[in-house]
Amino acid sequence: MATAYLASVLALLTLLLTAYLLRVEGSIGVNWGMLSTHRMSPSVVVDLMKDNRIGKVKLFDTSPAVLRALMGSNIEVMVGIPNEMLGLLSSSPASADVWISQNVSRYVVKGGVNIRYIAVGNEPFLTSYQGQFQSFVVPAMLNLQQSLTKANLAGYIKLVVPCNADAYEGSLPSQGAFRPDLTQIMTQIVSFLNSNGSPFIVNIYPFLSSYQSTDFPQDYTFFEGSSHPVVDGQNTYYNALDGNFDTLAAALDRIGYGQMPIVIGEAGWPSDGASSANLSAARAFNQGLVNHVLGNKGTPLRPGVPPTDVYLFSLLDEEQKSTLPGNFERHWGIFSFDGQVKYSINLGNGVLKNARNVKYLPSRWCVANPFRDLSDVSNHMKLACGAADCTSLYYGGACNAIGDKGNISYAFNSYYQVQKQDERSCDFDGLGMVTFLDPSIGDCRFLVGINDNGSSSLCVRRLWILILCACMYCKLLDLVLL
Numbered sequence: 001m002a003t004a005y006l007a008s009v010l011a012l013l014t015l016l017l018t019a020y021l022l023r024v025e026g027s028i029g030v031n032w033g034m035l036s037t038h039r040m041s042p043s044v045v046v047d048l049m050k051d052n053r054i055g056k057v058k059l060f061d062t063s064p065a066v067l068r069a070l071m072g073s074n075i076e077v078m079v080g081i082p083n084e085m086l087g088l089l090s091s092s093p094a095s096a097d098v099w100i101s102q103n104v105s106r107y108v109v110k111g112g113v114n115i116r117y118i119a120v121g122n123e124p125f126l127t128s129y130q131g132q133f134q135s136f137v138v139p140a141m142l143n144l145q146q147s148l149t150k151a152n153l154a155g156y157i158k159l160v161v162p163c164n165a166d167a168y169e170g171s172l173p174s175q176g177a178f179r180p181d182l183t184q185i186m187t188q189i190v191s192f193l194n195s196n197g198s199p200f201i202v203n204i205y206p207f208l209s210s211y212q213s214t215d216f217p218q219d220y221t222f223f224e225g226s227s228h229p230v231v232d233g234q235n236t237y238y239n240a241l242d243g244n245f246d247t248l249a250a251a252l253d254r255i256g257y258g259q260m261p262i263v264i265g266e267a268g269w270p271s272d273g274a275s276s277a278n279l280s281a282a283r284a285f286n287q288g289l290v291n292h293v294l295g296n297k298g299t300p301l302r303p304g305v306p307p308t309d310v311y312l313f314s315l316l317d318e319e320q321k322s323t324l325p326g327n328f329e330r331h332w333g334i335f336s337f338d339g340q341v342k343y344s345i346n347l348g349n350g351v352l353k354n355a356r357n358v359k360y361l362p363s364r365w366c367v368a369n370p371f372r373d374l375s376d377v378s379n380h381m382k383l384a385c386g387a388a389d390c391t392s393l394y395y396g397g398a399c400n401a402i403g404d405k406g407n408i409s410y411a412f413n414s415y416y417q418v419q420k421q422d423e424r425s426c427d428f429d430g431l432g433m434v435t436f437l438d439p440s441i442g443d444c445r446f447l448v449g450i451n452d453n454g455s456s457s458l459c460v461r462r463l464w465i466l467i468l469c470a471c472m473y474c475k476l477l478d479l480v481l482l
Contacts, residue, residue: 026293026310029054029309030054030334031315040358041069042066045355046073047356047357048339050073056311057078060119061081072111080119099147100150115157117159160200161189165205172230173247183255193260202262202265203267203313204267222284226238230243242300263309268285268286269285278398283344341354360449366425366433366434374431388418390411399441402442409439413446
């Protein structure tokens with residue numbers, strides 16, 4: 001009896017000690033993706049974050065235009081290395097040197113960009129990748145760490161590896177463990193993170209759990225309590241995020257790193273594109289998440305220890321994202337593509353404000369010509385929706401009930417705006433016409449595009465791959481000549 005009592009006291013003391021060592025206040029940042037044909041000027045987006053006192057941002061690449069706009073803002077930045085570049089960086093220390101020099105060192109100057117993290121890949125262990133990037137991650141990290149050291153930045157900028165929640169598993173949070181195929185590499189990575197003072201970054205999406213399973217309790221995805229809580233020994237979980245977070249905490253403890261700080265790199269709820277994706281649900285989840293984190297309550301396995309940071313996914317809608325997972329993929333933003341607040345939400349610094357100085361195209365729209373027979377419009381609809389975003393028209397979308405003519409007009413206009421209002425793009429063999437009267441219907445907004453001449457971040461990504469390849473070629477040529 002005494003032995004059992006002593007064991008319980010020791011367990012309690014261990015829990016309290018862990019809470020003391022990990023004690024931290026959570027903070028809120030945002031993900032800023034740029035997979036859109038309607039992109040505001042980076043300086044406008046940076047002003048949007050500053051106006052709303054958003055102090056942390058996570059990027060998926062190193063767009064020079066974006067990094068230049070962030071100079072002097074003091075916003076903490078996490079830059080990203082695309083998975084496609086990991087192979088090159090893992091095999092070539094010279095390429096890592098070039099990447100750090102061109103994408104980090106040149107911006108980390110007085111009055112420059114406050115880069116704090118470099119994300120080595122983005123969910124590189126995702127099961128759907130079938131191990132494609134798995135062997136590159138650790139070597140790439142080692143090369144990049146050496147490059148940071150050479151640049152005298154290793155003490156300030158930390159390497160991290162954002163992981164999807166499918167990297168670990170467990171029928172209950174306390175049973176959390178990394179996937180068997182990842183245990184060895186995760187132990188290596190976490191050891192590296194620990195020795196360099198970096199957190200573990202995980203992306204958690206309760207929405208996807210609910211969307212992918214009709215049996216998943218809807219109220220368990222939010223933060224207002226659940227009629228279907230998960231009971232795990234003495235701990236009870238009333239929301240999916242805490243349960244998922246503690247599954248990771250248990251997995252880290254299982255490999256000997258129970259005190260590793262955890263950052264949630266992505267969490268959010270889409271506002272359109274599925275029956276459960278709407279403005280009300282998006283606001284309920286995101287505001288609940290913010291309140292939960294800023295309340296510093298922590299989780300059952302880490303009481304009083306919230307995630308070090310949480311980055312909402314995402315800042316803006318991205319209408320060029322793949323819809324393979326679902327139409328909702330293009331509607332994660334807390335702001336619309338043009339920086340307009342979608343719903344009232346307080347990130348801890350007051351209600352959000354709209355973007356300023358957005359440069360729109362002229363106020364005109366392309367709609368179906370009411371004087372023409374529209375029975376043979378299907379091929380034109382396919383053309384329009386193949387190039388532009390029509391996801392709001394489908395089941396669960398905000399524009400799903402505007403009727404056949406409304407659907408045609410919405411598709412035509414979406415294409416017209418993507419084509420920067422080129423008058424020929426509204427022809428559709430005479431079935432379209434330009435109007436100066438806003439055809440928006442209720443909550444279904446017919447957009448006007450943004451006058452943006454910026455270059456694609458995808459092009460920038462490909463350019464850097466070419467530069468690094470050229471750099472490797474030059475090194476090899478030097479060796480041959482020697």
